Amino acid sequence: xxxxxxxxxxxxxxLLALATVVAARLGAFAGSAxxxxxxxxxxxxxxxxxxNSVSSQADLYPDHPQREYARIEPFxxxxxxxxxxxxxxxxxxxxxxxxxxxxEAGYLYAQCTTWLMRYVDDLEFWADxxxxxxxxxxxxxxxxxxxxxxxxxVEAIRAKYLQR
Numbered sequence: 001x002x003x004x005x006x007x008x009x010x011x012x013x014x015l016l017a018l019a020t021v022v023a024a025r026l027g028a029f030a031g032s033a034x035x036x037x038x039x040x041x042x043x044x045x046x047x048x049x050x051x052n053s054v055s056s057q058a059d060l061y062p063d064h065p066q067r068e069y070a071r072i073e074p075f076x077x078x079x080x081x082x083x084x085x086x087x088x089x090x091x092x093x094x095x096x097x098x099x100x101x102x103x104e105a106g107y108l109y110a111q112c113t114t115w116l117m118r119y120v121d122d123l124e125f126w127a128d129x130x131x132x133x134x135x136x137x138x139x140x141x142x143x144x145x146x147x148x149x150x151x152x153x154v155e156a157i158r159a160k161y162l163q164r
Contacts (some may be wrong), residue, residue: 016112024118026128032141033111033120033122033141034111034122034141037065037109037122037124038107038109038124038127039107042073042125042128042145043122044057044058044124044135044136044137045058045137045139046058046061046064046086047061047064047066047067047069047070047137047139048066048070048139048140049064049065049066050066050143050144051066051069051070051144051145051146052139052140052143052144052145052146053066053070053137053138053139053140053146053150054070054071054072054136054137054138054139054151054154055070055071055072055135055136055137055138055139056071056073056074056075056097056133056135056136056137057074057135057137058070058071059067059071065091070156072151072155073129074128074131074133074134074135074136075088075125075134075136075158075161075162076132076133076134076162077127077133077134078161080127080129081105081106081127081128081129081134082105082106082127084127084134085103085104085105085106085107085108085125085134087161088108088125088134088157088161089103089108091157091160091161092108092110092157095153095157096115097112097114097115098110098111098112098113098123099111099113102162105129106126106127106129107124107125107126108124108125109122109123109124110122110123110124111123112138112153119140119141119142119143120141120142121136121138121139121140121141121146121149121150121153122137122139122141123136123137123153123154124136124137124138127138136154138150138151138153138154152156156162
């Protein structure tokens with residue numbers, strides 16, 4: 001009797017896992033694209049209020065609860081704004097699961113989608129010639145934590161960007 005119950009529990013667990021993956025593949029965990037992305041008054045959107053984003057402008061929000069977690073260095077400009085964004089675009093377009101949504105002379109917005117569960121992260125770059133940097137923000141749309149995924153992505157992009 002106990003063995004039969006354990007078999008049913010195992011079958012239920014497998015079916016639940018399978019249903020979760022199917023739901024994810026159909027976009028259940030993608031979330032909605034934020035409506036307030038882009039540059040406004042020289043700023044990208046603030047970091048998320050939970051530990052699932054990074055921003056090179058985190059210090060512009062001194063009372064933000066995730067300022068320390070989100071803080072990441074901006075990228076140095078390489079040439080002018082358009083050249084820097086073009087270089088970043090080429091890198092981002094070469095990343096699996098990443099699609100450029102908007103590309104302008106000084107701004108780039110891409111969506112990064114994980115393979116299995118189809119989670120979507122929003123990735124932005126804004127070239128600030130006055131400061132000589134490219135600011136970056138990468139944030140998960142859903143979930144409370146990102147387990148460092150956004151930071152790892154940005155640092156991987158930085159490593160390629162800085163290669164000559």
